[in-house]
Amino acid sequence: MQVTVEYAAQIKRAAGVARDVIELDGPCPVAEIARQVAAQGDESLAEILLDENGQPRPSILVFLGDLQLRWDDTTTRVQDGQTITLLSPVSGG
Amino acid sequence: MAPLTDHEKAVYEWQMWVPGFGEEGQQALKDASVLVSRIGGLGSVVAYQLAAAGIGRLVIAHAGDIKPSDLNRQLLMTHDRLGTPRVESATQRLKELNPRLEVLAVPENVSEENAQRLVGEVDLVVDCAPLFLERFAMNRQCVEQGKPMVDCAMYDCEFQITTILPGQTPCLACVYPEDPPAWRREFPVFGAVSGAVACLGAMEAIKVLSGLGDPLCGTLLTCDLRDMTFQRRQLVVRDECPVCGTSHKASSTCAT
Numbered sequence: 035m036q037v038t039v040e041y042a043a044q045i046k047r048a049a050g051v052a053r054d055v056i057e058l059d060g061p062c063p064v065a066e067i068a069r070q071v072a073a074q075g076d077e078s079l080a081e082i083l084l085d086e087n088g089q090p091r092p093s094i095l096v097f098l099g100d101l102q103l104r105w106d107d108t109t110t111r112v113q114d115g116q117t118i119t120l121l122s123p124v125s126g127g
Numbered sequence: 128m129a130p131l132t133d134h135e136k137a138v139y140e141w142q143m144w145v146p147g148f149g150e151e152g153q154q155a156l157k158d159a160s161v162l163v164s165r166i167g168g169l170g171s172v173v174a175y176q177l178a179a180a181g182i183g184r185l186v187i188a189h190a191g192d193i194k195p196s197d198l199n200r201q202l203l204m205t206h207d208r209l210g211t212p213r214v215e216s217a218t219q220r221l222k223e224l225n226p227r228l229e230v231l232a233v234p235e236n237v238s239e240e241n242a243q244r245l246v247g248e249v250d251l252v253v254d255c256a257p258l259f260l261e262r263f264a265m266n267r268q269c270v271e272q273g274k275p276m277v278d279c280a281m282y283d284c285e286f287q288i289t290t291i292l293p294g295q296t297p298c299l300a301c302v303y304p305e306d307p308p309a310w311r312r313e314f315p316v317f318g319a320v321s322g323a324v325a326c327l328g329a330m331e332a333i334k335v336l337s338g339l340g341d342p343l344c345g346t347l348l349t350c351d352l353r354d355m356t357f358q359r360r361q362l363v364v365r366d367e368c369p370v371c372g373t374s375h376k377a378s379s380t381c382a383t
Contacts, residue, residue, distance in 0.1 A: 042285060042349065042351070043282040043283065043285055044282065044309060047283070052351075081309070082309050091305070091307070091308070092303075092304045092305050093303045093304070093305050093306075093307035093308075095302070095347075097360050100358065100359060100360045100361055101360070101361050101363075102347075102360060102361060102362050102363045103363075104363065104365075119360075121287075121349065122282075122307070122309065123259070123280075123303055123307040123309075123310055124280040124281060124282035124285065124286075124287055124310075124314075125256065125257045125258065125259060125262065125280045125281075125282075125310060126165070126167065126168070126169040126170070126254065126255040126256050126257050126262075126279055126280055126281065126321075127165075127167050127168055127169070127255075127256075127257035127281070127312065127313070127314065127316065127321075
């Protein structure tokens with residue numbers, strides 16, 4: 035199945051593109067998709083997305099459609115054709 | 128508080144024509160005080176718009192002197208004042224626009240040490256700070272003191288904005304439960320990007336203070352000005368949030 039992953043802010047810069055379409059074996063939680071995205075990208079993308087234990091960083095926001103999900107949400111499984119957005123924290127200045 | 132003068136009614140005539148705002152809304156702005164921290168690319172424009180709109184009192188907090196790299200976006204700073212305190216330049220520019228405005232200029236950045244006092248000075252906070260620790264300090268005090276906080280942020284050609292109403296919406300610590308390790312104080316941005324989100328932030332403050340319209344409660348508005356993509360995204364409350372976790376009324380609507 036295919037899922038569209040949109041990137042924002044620093045994640046977009048690290049990914050080098052605004053969005054990807056990734057192939058998955060089946061519906062899965064957002065944390066697994068983040069790990070797959072990190073594995074497919076370069077080191078800077080993995081550093082932004084994942085902590086030293088390979089878990090998604092709590093400060094990275096993830097949305098399924100327009101609804102925020104928590105990284106520890108293992109019951110919501112992203113389905114074929116859906117879009118998630120990974121949004122890195124930004125600030126003022 | 129003092130009623131609107133004939134001169135003020137003349138100055139604010141065009142915005143008092145806005146349905147749902149009127150003289151009552153203008154009086155609410157005159158009676159209100161707002162903390163803007165800091166007064167850089169975002170905060171300069173937030174403060175300027177609020178001064179133009181007739182807010183009664185601004186507390187502006189920003190340490191340091193004007194640098195050349197400020198001048199692409201910090202519109203209260205001027206070339207001839209390079210090397211002088213930012214809050215002095217900002218105060219002068221704000222008073223030139225609105226001599227009736229009361230300004231408390233604080234030559235400090237918000238911190239855990241001064242946040243309680245600074246937030247205690249005002250009715251609403253507009254967070255324009257670059258460091259998460261500053262933002263977390265304001266957020267904590269806003270939640271403790273029950274004061275709304277408009278949160279503006281930007282990067283490159285993108286921006287994000289939401290409005291936090293303690294007890295009703297996720298707070299900043301719900302959204303960001305840790306100090307993001309990858310964030311740096313200096314980052315790429317255009318002044319037009321900071322100005323765009325700053326105008327939205329000023330409008331959110333005006334709405335919350337006057338009761339006009341529907342603020343972005345629990346909603347994160349994101350925008351990428353590279354392709355003019357705007358999206359509204361729903362944020363979630365963290366029940367275990369150490370800042371606001373016990374204060375929620377489980378409401379997804381604004382009660383301003």
